[in-house]
Amino acid sequence: MNITVSKKLDRVFPYLMVLPAIVLFIMFVISPFFYGFYTSLFKWDGLSDMKWLGFTNYKHVFGDPQFWNAIKNTFVYALVITVFKNGIGLALALMLISRKHGTTFCRTALYMPVTFSYVVIGVLWTWVYNPTFGILDGVLNLVGLGGLSQGWLSDPDIALYSVAAVDIWKWIGFHLVLYYTGLQAIPETYYEAADIDGANWFRKFWHITIPQLNSVIVMNVLLAITGAFVNNYNLVNVMTQGGPFGSTDVSLTYIVRTAFSYRNLGQANAMSMVLFAMVFIIGFAQFKVMTREENTTD
Amino acid sequence: MKNRHTAKSAISTILIWAVLIFFLVITIYPVIWMIFGSLKDTSTFYLNIWGFPSEPVWKNYIGAWQYGDLGTKYLNTIIVTGVFLLILLPVNCCAAYTIARMNFRFKKAIYTFLLIGLMIPGGVLGMPTYSVALKLGLVNNLIGLSIVLAGQAISFGVFLLRAFFVSLPKSLEEAALIDGCNRFSAFAKIILPLIKPAIMIQIVFSGLNTWNEYFLSNLMLRTDALKTLPLGVIKFIGEYSTDYPQMFAALTISTLPMIIVYILAQKQFITGLTAGATKG
Known part of the structure; x- marks a missing residue:
């Protein structure tokens, strides 16, 4: 009797152990997708009763130039930060890997902004960009480049890039550390063999470093892109609120505004679905890369 | 020939250090600027924007603490982060352990299912998530926010912890079971202590994300009394006539604990x- 009970318990034990994770996960990761889609078919302000609309919300979203402007800004932003975070991160990692001293200090110091909240960083950089007493214009004046000084956050042509620069600033250390770790894993003998063949720095970089670093590069690029969507909401909300003239409006700021200021949660969820459809492929690629090694070893 | 070579490498060393120092300065100086700014006198702030405060003015900190009600914000942030970790750690450890070290039907399917979260770029489904929380009555509630954030941290945590559980030798539980442990006590008493480093990583990494979380907090916490630090600091911007030193003091107050924790747990x-991003 006792033995059969304990045997039964043994059989359900694994399921009991994973159950809490599955429940929480379904509630706050899976169900938002379905509930979001469901509510996108209604006129709903989040408070009063829902009114069936069918696909009318989607028709409005597809015909809304402000939404497409926000989507365009989102992708420009994602592209800019991905290129610069990875370019600078890899370049600095290559510089550090050849040094003998001070590398730990450099990595530790450059990684520090990763730990700060976007709000603190956003506020801080709003004052760095400030036209009357910001340090950026101050430095430009000091080195005689005062002519380059801009309305960093007030010029519609520049504001989005000024915001993106802050994001890049925050994450350089993160990518630097990932690339540095990747470079450390490349066997020294590859370079020694190339030295014997008389290869120059660029040939070694192109024929050894890049191919060896391949999976690290893919991972870094994907992490930068998938991080872009919520990062830009945080910074834009703190620094520019989407202005001037919608030039820094990104998808999440516009979605939140639609839900809260225009009281149209149904339409905001329709926008979320459209955005999700557009970025899902990037997320799927990240998932594939992260689980690739596991699948080959299993 | 040899001379030319050393001269060339000396120049490249100097250039490399110039670039590194440039990035070190642009990383560190804004932070130092913030701390200096917080110690300046409001009336002389404009006269000395860049440099060291002539005489540190500590009352900015008292002013910022009172004006921003930062005590409450601190407490709220501690509650959200604490409850978040209290939920997340046991849930993730149990799930990751089971998936890593036990055999049962649908194991692979369950694991793949739990990883779907990695496919959804952060924030993209934020508004639908808010809608669910609204429906469940979790909006404007600190514990509600903790639960939602814990749900969203499951994929990454299970992924991270599983890799550590898998790396432990297979014979550990068998020995414990022979010694009379049941399955659960073998897990809790023998295995868990061995993956302490991985748990530390989960605490530091997910805890930090929650401590700094802004997007969902901003959607979900609507009352002033419930706001967390990131939401509270916002109060110091946009009011053009207020004093900047006080604003810098508020920024420093909310950042300093992170700088200290970072220095202690680098x-x-x-x-x-690196484990989170490259392992797996």
């Missing part, structure tokens, strides 16, 4: 990051 921060 290793966890940096290994956590």
Whole structure:
């Protein structure tokens, strides 16, 4: 009797152990997708009763130039930060890997902004960009480049890039550390063999470093892109609120505004679905890369 | 020939250090600027924007603390982060352990299912998530926010912890079971202590994300009395006539604990990051 009970318990034990994770996960990761889609078919302000609309919300979203402007800004932003975070991160990692001293200090110091909240960083950089007493214009004046000084956050042509620069600033250390770790894993003998063949720095970089670093590069690029969507909401909300003239409006700021200021949660969820459809492929690629090694070893 | 070579490498060393120092300065100086700014006198702030405060003015900190009600914000942030970790750690450890070290039907399917979260770029489904929380009555509630954030941290945590559980030798539980442990006590008493480093990484990494969380907090916490630090600091911008030193003091107050924790636990921060992103 006792033995059969304990045997039964043994059989359900694994399921009991994973159950809490599955429940929480379904509630706050899976169900938002379905509930979001469901509510996108209604006129709903989040408070009063829902009114069936069918696909009318989607028709409005597809015909809304402000939404497409926000989507365009989102992708420009994602592209800019991905290129610069990875370019600078890899370049600095290559510089550090050849040094003998001070590398730990450099990595530790450059990684520090990763730990700060976007709000603190956003506020801080709003004052760095400030036209009357910001340090950026101050430095430009000091080195005689005062002519380059801009309305960093007030010029519609520049504001989005000024915001993106802050994001890049925050994450350089993160990518630097990932690339540095990747470079450390490349066997020294590859370079020694190339030295014997008389290869120059660029040939070694192109024929050894890049191919060896391949999976690290893919991972870094994907992490930068998938991080872009919520990062830009945080910074834009703190620094520019989407202005001037919608030039820094990104998808999440516009979605939140639609839900809260225009009281149209149904339409905001329709926008979320459209955005999700557009970025899902990037997320799927990240998932594939992260689980690739596991699948080959299993 | 040899001389030319050393001269060339000396120049490249100097250039490399120039670039590194440039990035070190642009990383560190804004932070130092913030701390200096917080110690300046409001009336002389404009006269000395860049440099060292002539005489540190500590009352900015008292002013910022009172004006921003930062005590409450601190407490709220501690509650959200604490409850978040209290939920997340046991849930993730149990799930990751089971998936890593036990055999049962649908194991692979359950694991793949739990990883779907990695496919959804952060924030993209934020508004639908808010809608669900609204429906469940979790909006404007600190514990509600903790639960939602814990749900969203499951994929990454299970992924991270599983890799550590898998790396432990297979014979551990068998020995414990022979010694009379049941399955659960074998897990809790023998295995868990061995993956302490991985748990530390999860605490530091996910805890930090929650401590700094802004997007969902901003959607979900609507009352002033419930706001967390990131939401509270916002109060100091946009009011053009207020004093800047006080604003810098508020920024420093909310950042300093992170700088201290970072300096104390750099290793966890940096290994956590590389383990999370490259392991698997």
